Amino acid sequence: MDSLHLHFDIDGSDFTSAGEAASELKRVLRQLGFPPEIIRRCAISMYEGEINMVIHANGGTVDVYIDSDEIIFELIDSGPGIADVELAMQEGYSTASQEVRDLGFGAGMGLPNMKRYTDQIIVDSIVGVGTAVFMSIKLE
Amino acid sequence: MKHSVTLDKEKCKGCTTCMKHCPTEAIRVRRGRAHIIQDRCIDCGQCIRVCPHHAKKAICDPFDRIEDYKFTVAMPAPSFYGQFSNLDDVNIVLQALLDIGFDAVFEVSRAAEIISDITRKTYDEETEKRTGPIISSACPATVRLICMRFPKLIPNLHKMIAPVELAAMRAREEAVKKSGLSPEEIGVFFITPCPAKVTADRYPLFLEERVIDGTFSMADIYKRVLGPMKKVKEPRQISKSGIMGIGWARVGGESSALLKEHHLAVDGIENVIDILEDVENGLLPEVEFLELNACTQGCVGGCLTVENPYTAKSRIRKLMKYLPVSKNKAEPEDAEAILALAKKVPEYVPVWQLSEDREDAMRIFMEIADLRRRLPGLDCGSCGAPSCRSFAEDVATNFASEEDCIFHMRERMQYMAGGGDADEYLPPPFRRTDGEESDEKDNDHDDFG
Ligand SMILES: Nc1ncnc2c1ncn2[C@@H]1O[C@H](COP(=O)(O)OP(=O)(O)OP(=O)(O)O)[C@@H](O)[C@H]1O
Ligand code: SF4
Ligand SMILES: [Mg+2]
Numbered sequence: 203m204d205s206l207h208l209h210f211d212i213d214g215s216d217f218t219s220a221g222e223a224a225s226e227l228k229r230v231l232r233q234l235g236f237p238p239e240i241i242r243r244c245a246i247s248m249y250e251g252e253i254n255m256v257i258h259a260n261g262g263t264v265d266v267y268i269d270s271d272e273i274i275f276e277l278i279d280s281g282p283g284i285a286d287v288e289l290a291m292q293e294g295y296s297t298a299s300q301e302v303r304d305l306g307f308g309a310g311m312g313l314p315n316m317k318r319y320t321d322q323i324i325v326d327s328i329v330g331v332g333t334a335v336f337m338s339i340k341l342e
Numbered sequence: 343m344k345h346s347v348t349l350d351k352e353k354c355k356g357c358t359t360c361m362k363h364c365p366t367e368a369i370r371v372r373r374g375r376a377h378i379i380q381d382r383c384i385d386c387g388q389c390i391r392v393c394p395h396h397a398k399k400a401i402c403d404p405f406d407r408i409e410d411y412k413f414t415v416a417m418p419a420p421s422f423y424g425q426f427s428n429l430d431d432v433n434i435v436l437q438a439l440l441d442i443g444f445d446a447v448f449e450v451s452r453a454a455e456i457i458s459d460i461t462r463k464t465y466d467e468e469t470e471k472r473t474g475p476i477i478s479s480a481c482p483a484t485v486r487l488i489c490m491r492f493p494k495l496i497p498n499l500h501k502m503i504a505p506v507e508l509a510a511m512r513a514r515e516e517a518v519k520k521s522g523l524s525p526e527e528i529g530v531f532f533i534t535p536c537p538a539k540v541t542a543d544r545y546p547l548f549l550e551e552r553v554i555d556g557t558f559s560m561a562d563i564y565k566r567v568l569g570p571m572k573k574v575k576e577p578r579q580i581s582k583s584g585i586m587g588i589g590w591a592r593v594g595g596e597s598s599a600l601l602k603e604h605h606l607a608v609d610g611i612e613n614v615i616d617i618l619e620d621v622e623n624g625l626l627p628e629v630e631f632l633e634l635n636a637c638t639q640g641c642v643g644g645c646l647t648v649e650n651p652y653t654a655k656s657r658i659r660k661l662m663k664y665l666p667v668s669k670n671k672a673e674p675e676d677a678e679a680i681l682a683l684a685k686k687v688p689e690y691v692p693v694w695q696l697s698e699d700r701e702d703a704m705r706i707f708m709e710i711a712d713l714r715r716r717l718p719g720l721d722c723g724s725c726g727a728p729s730c731r732s733f734a735e736d737v738a739t740n741f742a743s744e745e746d747c748i749f750h751m752r753e754r755m756q757y758m759a760g761g762g763d764a765d766e767y768l769p770p771p772f773r774r775t776d777g778e779e780s781d782e783k784d785n786d787h788d789d790f791g
Contacts, residue, residue: 217601218459221584221666229579249664304598305585306662 206234206268212252214261214279217302223264224249234268240341243319244273247337250312251277257302258282259333272321273339280332287325291317346401346540347385349376353397358723360389360398365611366487370736371726381693384486385538386611386636387645400537400646403556405566408443411529411555413521415513416444417506418533418563420451420583420591421641423661424654425564426571432588432661433577438567440580446520447580448513448530451587454505455670458586458599460677461502465600465631468500474621475606475632476500480596482542483636484614485688492618493690498632501684503548505590506532506539508680510553529555533563535644538636548684559646584666592655593640597633599668607633609640696739709738717747722772724748748772 208230210223228245236244248264255262259281267274284290291313298308317323320337327333356374368382369389376389376397390398408414416439423432436447468476477498479485488495510530517528534540534557543554589595597605606629608617614634620626637643642658643651672680696710697703713734720730725746727733736742744750748768 218455218586218668218671219666221664222669224664225666246664253667301598301601301603304594305589305601305667306659 205270208266208268210252210264210266212255212261212264212279214256214259214281217256220253220256221249223252227266231268236341240273240339243339244275247316247319247339248275250316251275251335251337253307254312255279255281257298257307262332269341271341273341275320275335275337275339277335277337278332279334283329283331283333284325284327285329287327291325344541344545345378345380345383345385346537346544347378347383347387347390348399348401349378350397350399351375353395355395355397357394358726360393361726361728362723363388363392364728365615366490367728367732369728370741371723381691382490384483384490384636385536385541386483386487387537388611390537390645400540400559402534402537402540402559402562402646403531405558405562407556408529408531412527413445413517413523414443414529414531415446415448415517416440416531416533416563417448417450417509417513417554419506419535419539419560419641420449420454420588420595420658421535421644421647421654422533422560422563423588424591424642424658425560425647425649426568426657429657429661431577432581433579434571434574435567436580437574437577438570439563441570441573442563442566444531446513446517448509448516449581449583449587450506450509450532451583451590452670453507453509453512453587454590454596455583455587455599455668456508456672456676456680457502457505458596458668459670459672460680461500462600462602463672463677464681465602469630472498474498474624475626475629477621478596478631478633479547480504480590480633481538481635481637481641482547483536483538483611484634485542485547486538486691487611487614487636488618489688490691490693491615492622493692494622495618496688496690498621499688501548501681501687503546503680503683504539504542506543507546507549507553507683510555514553531555532557533560534558535560535641535647536637537646539644546686547688548686550685560644561646561648564648582669584668584670585662586668587670588658588662588665591640591658592642593635594633595640597631600631602631604628605631605633607635609635609643610638611636696735706738710734713737713744716744716750718749718772720772722748724769 213219224245227248231241259279262279265276289295293314294310296308296310302308321340322338324336354375356371358371360376361369361371366382366384368379370377439447479500513530514525514528518525532543532554540557543557586599593609594607597607608614639651639655642654696706717730725733727736737744
């Protein structure tokens with residue numbers, strides 16, 4: 203199987219569109235016939251990453267590569283960056299505003315869930331420059 | 343005024359439970375039966391919830407009304423999704439609605455997202471225009487309450503049609519396209535959590551004409567879809583709404599979808615009344631948007647739902663997880679057209695006005711004050727009115743006679759019996775003395791054994 207590439211621009215100025223890319227990805231994966239459990243893991247990881255880019259970084263891009271043995275996600279933004287990645291990866295840590303908390307975000311569970319549902323995650327961030335998140339989900 | 347809460351005369355035992363719980367003092371008990379003072383009822387459904395004999399009911403449409411139309415659309419309120427245990431996909435519910443006989447579904451949450459979008463866009467302009475908060479008009483029971491009790495706040499009501507009304511219009515358009523039928527051949531039906539919305543669908547608050555063909559009680563449809571839901575294996579993607587729309591099911595949903603800081607969301611009719619008093623008194627100047635829900639926890643607490651409001655609310659939260667934030671928006675020209683639909687403004691209904699004539703009203707007022715001094719202030723309900731104060735009002739406006747108070751009755755009997763103590767004519771809770779017993783013994787609980 204050839205590698206399939208999907209590209210998403212995440213609009214950071216329109217919070218109400220957040221999460222749409224993840225639902226689009228879900229639709230594609232379903233069409234490609236992936237097992238429900240893999241779809242679920244991909245959808246959640248992508249969703250959390252996408253929402254983070256909108257809430258914390260004013261948008262960015264997501265590239266998804268679907269290979270025969272793994273699905274790779276590259277999430278890149280040029281937002282404020284994360285000063286302490288290790289801290290950000292901890293359950294419950296959040297800097298989300300009250301307005302988005304009212305909608306049910308800001309539990310500080312996004313990054314921990316991304317870690318939990320993927321086989322590999324690397325968060326690279328430079329304060330003032332941006333954040334890059336690489337994730338991989340293995341297919342067997 | 344028009345209502346959808348009524349009494350089943352056969353079942354009512356005249357127990358006064360509903361009378362005591364009615365937030366607008368709209369119920370009286372006469373000759374062993376409850377009576378609803380039509381003008382005062384806001385259709386909040388509190389009496390339906392508390393009646394131990396299930397004698398209070400909401401008039402919804404019978405399900406076979408769908409047979410009157412060639413093509414039917416179900417419009418579930420978002421609170422419907424909170425009724426089912428272990429539900430992880432709203433599409434299962436929507437599929438089951440199709441399986442029980444509807445030809446299409448149109449989620450009210452879709453329309454709610456459009457309305458949230460419009461409200462977000464006009465928010466700054468609206469808040470600047472008025473003194474005091476924008477008051478949500480989504481709960482018809484609270485709108486009615488404001489119209490009769492807080493007329494000063496009527497201009498603050500959000501001038502906006504109900505999400506279900508927008509849903510009905512869109513659903514009909516979609517159905518016409520899909521079926522090729524004419525609009526009259528299409529029946530759009532709302533699955534409602536409460537009688538207040540039944541009334542508002544029949545007699546719209548802001549729209550000039552009714553756009554919904556019928557309303558089904560959520561409890562009724564719940565029973566019908568349960569079986570079919572179990573048979574849905576792989577649901578299709580039918581749902582077209584996200585977190586913001588489905589969130590309207592519970593308190594805070596409508597206001598959090600505005601993405602603004604200064605909103606306040608209130609639930610439970612007593613809390614709503616308290617907050618409105620505060621707003622009327624200018625106590626909450628920082629609030630820009632006020633969301634009011636007559637029911638506990640919002641519409642998930644409506645009296646036609648089946649599940650406990652707290653359980654339903656937590657299920658809604660679970661269902662919202664991993665949904666896109668919103669899936670529906672209003673194009674600028676759409677927004678204008680939708681705003682223009684809210685032509686009517688609800689009017690002040692002066693149900694508590696004692697008389698149209700000011701002097702007459704003053705006279706009655708004095709009479710009430712006078713009567714109240716003569717009443718014991720026990721609010722015992724034996725007279726068939728919820729409180730001594732409302733009884734005094736009833737007497738002064740010739741809806742009751744002072745003699746209906748058992749304490750006055752006691753005095754009369756005393757007189758007829760030729761003096762002596764008439765305490766014995768009173769039920770035990772109201773007796774001043776208890777025969778020969780001493781005060782000490784009064785405190786002895788074992789006496790009852
Ligand atoms: N792309 C990003 N750019 C800048 N900061 C980020 C980014 N992603 C995450 N963060 C920071 O890491 C914190 C933790 O992120 P995480 O996703 O775990 O929680 P959250 O987004 O705050 O809440 P939740 O995801 O539970 O709604 C965030 O509060 C934010 O401070
Ligand atoms: S809160 Fe919702 S369910 Fe309750 S009366 Fe108001 S509109 Fe109806
Ligand atoms: Mg997050």
